[in-house]
Amino acid sequence: MSRVRLHLGSGDKHWPLWVNVDAHGEPDVVSDCKKLPFDTDYADEIQAIHFIEHIARMSVDNMLMDWHRVLKRGGKLVVELPCLNKMAQHIVDGNKNIRMTTLGIFGDPRDKKPGMMHQWAWTKEELSETMRNVGFKDVTVLEPVFHHAVRDMRIEAIKP
Numbered sequence: 548m549s550r551v552r553l554h555l556g557s558g559d560k561h562w563p564l565w566v567n568v569d570a571h572g573e574p575d576v577v578s579d580c581k582k583l584p585f586d587t588d589y590a591d592e593i594q595a596i597h598f599i600e601h602i603a604r605m606s607v608d609n610m611l612m613d614w615h616r617v618l619k620r621g622g623k624l625v626v627e628l629p630c631l632n633k634m635a636q637h638i639v640d641g642n643k644n645i646r647m648t649t650l651g652i653f654g655d656p657r658d659k660k661p662g663m664m665h666q667w668a669w670t671k672e673e674l675s676e677t678m679r680n681v682g683f684k685d686v687t688v689l690e691p692v693f694h695h696a697v698r699d700m701r702i703e704a705i706k707p
Contacts, residue, residue: 556598604667630700
């Protein structure tokens with residue numbers, strides 16, 4: 548039996564052997580990633596890389612509950628995004644590189660694609676707690692695999 552893996556907010560980054568999902572472009576499934584068109588207990592893994600920061604804070608709990616619904620028992624959620632803890636430390640330390648500070652917080656205003664500005668800057672503690680509150684377990688903060696380790700975070704969690 549093959550594993551079902553969802554790549555949410557895929558944009559123009561098509562991952563082979565994954566179901567790429569986005570509201571724009573040419574993904575495998577065109578959908579708003581806040582409310583997925585999949586059955587309950589459908590997927591073994593969900594990854595959302597640099598996606599959550601583009602969603603309004605008041606919508607994230609419901610979105611995470613829907614992702615929890617779609618995951619099978621024992622399924623894994625992986626998210627990567629800018630880490631406010633790290634960006635704030637860069638600012639305090641006097642780092643003038645806006646890619647490590649303000650662009651990570653607000654997004655890049657030069658990017659004219661819809662929805663590309665950031666809606667919330669997450670601390671590792673706030674996002675971990677939010678994930679636990681919607682039912683995820685074994686929530687672990689790790690170094691990111693994609694983008695900038697000095698700015699970003701990776702959080703992995705399991706649906707019990």
